[in-house]
Amino acid sequence: DTGVSQDPRHKITKRGQNVTFRCDPISEHNRLYWYRQTLGQGPEFLTYFQNEAQLEKSRLLSDRFSAERPKGSFSTLEIQRTEQGDSAMYLCASSPPVPLRGTQYFGPGTRLTVL
Amino acid sequence: KNEVEQSPQNLTAQEGEFITINCSYSVGISALHWLQQHPGGGIVSLFMLSSGKKKHGRLIATINIQEKHSSLHITASHPRDSAVYICAVYPLIQGAQKLVFGQGTRLTINP
Numbered sequence: 001d002t003g004v005s006q007d008p009r010h011k012i013t014k015r016g017q018n019v020t021f022r023c024d025p026i027s028e029h030n031r032l033y034w035y036r037q038t039l040g041q042g043p044e045f046l047t048y049f050q051n052e053a054q055l056e057k058s059r060l061l062s063d064r065f066s067a068e069r070p071k072g073s074f075s076t077l078e079i080q081r082t083e084q085g086d087s088a089m090y091l092c093a094s095s096p097p098v099p100l101r102g103t104q105y106f107g108p109g110t111r112l113t114v115l
Numbered sequence: 116k117n118e119v120e121q122s123p124q125n126l127t128a129q130e131g132e133f134i135t136i137n138c139s140y141s142v143g144i145s146a147l148h149w150l151q152q153h154p155g156g157g158i159v160s161l162f163m164l165s166s167g168k169k170k171h172g173r174l175i176a177t178i179n180i181q182e183k184h185s186s187l188h189i190t191a192s193h194p195r196d197s198a199v200y201i202c203a204v205y206p207l208i209q210g211a212q213k214l215v216f217g218q219g220t221r222l223t224i225n226p
Contacts, residue, residue, distance in 0.1 A: 031212065033212075033213065033214075035214075035216075037156075040218070040219075041218055041219070042119075042201050042203070042216030042217050042218045042219050043158075043201075043203075043214075043216050044216070045213040045214065045215070048212050048213055050212075055212070056212065056213060058213075089156050091156070091158065093158075100212075101145050101146055101205040101212065102163070103148070103160050103163050104148070104160065104214060105160070106150075106157065106158035106159070106160075108155070108156055108157045109156035109157070109158075111156065
């Protein structure tokens with residue numbers, strides 16, 4: 001399968017714990033996006049990478065959130081000191097170098113539940 | 116007010132009916148996506164369009180840039196079309212690469 005993959009698919013954690021999610025984009029895609037989706041809502045933008053550079057971050061991405069894409073391939077999203085409000089589906093998407101604002105290909109998501 | 120609004124939020128229809136889902140947006144855009152999300156979360160891109168009309172099988176998407184409005188139509192609807200349909204736009208803000216999403220329309224097609 002050569003689509004976008006995310007790991008884990010589900011994560012249940014206790015409030016205050018740290019969690020890390022991984023996204024592997026389609027191999028030739030240089031752009032990678034993280035979105036968050038709460039129940040009954042559309043996704044909301046969190047952050048965007050072009051190769052290894054993090055070019056844009058949402059105000060939703062508080063100090064407890066950090067994302068990396070160290071070699072311009074896979075990306076990780078870490079949430080420190082999780083809160084119940086962090087419970088959501090975390091979606092990763094990737095897109096190729098051209099066109100500039102083209103189709104984004106989504107992964108299956110990681111569903112986070114904070115108890 | 117959200118930058119992207121969809122209507123209706125929920126739609127239930129009988130198999131075979133013609134379905135229309137509407138999307139209105141308040142910002143200038145470079146392109147608009149229609150996406151499909153099945154239970155479990157996976158999102159699939161159906162169309163990306165910046166003008167006119169596109170057709171793929173039983174799905175048709177139209178956009179009117181002047182009126183800031185797009186519609187997704189499904190002809191001869193089938194229970195397997197049941198999903199959440201999401202409209203998303205690329206705003207015309209310099210350097211912006213992110214999509215801005217509507218809240219989604221939950222479609223249920225009964226046999």
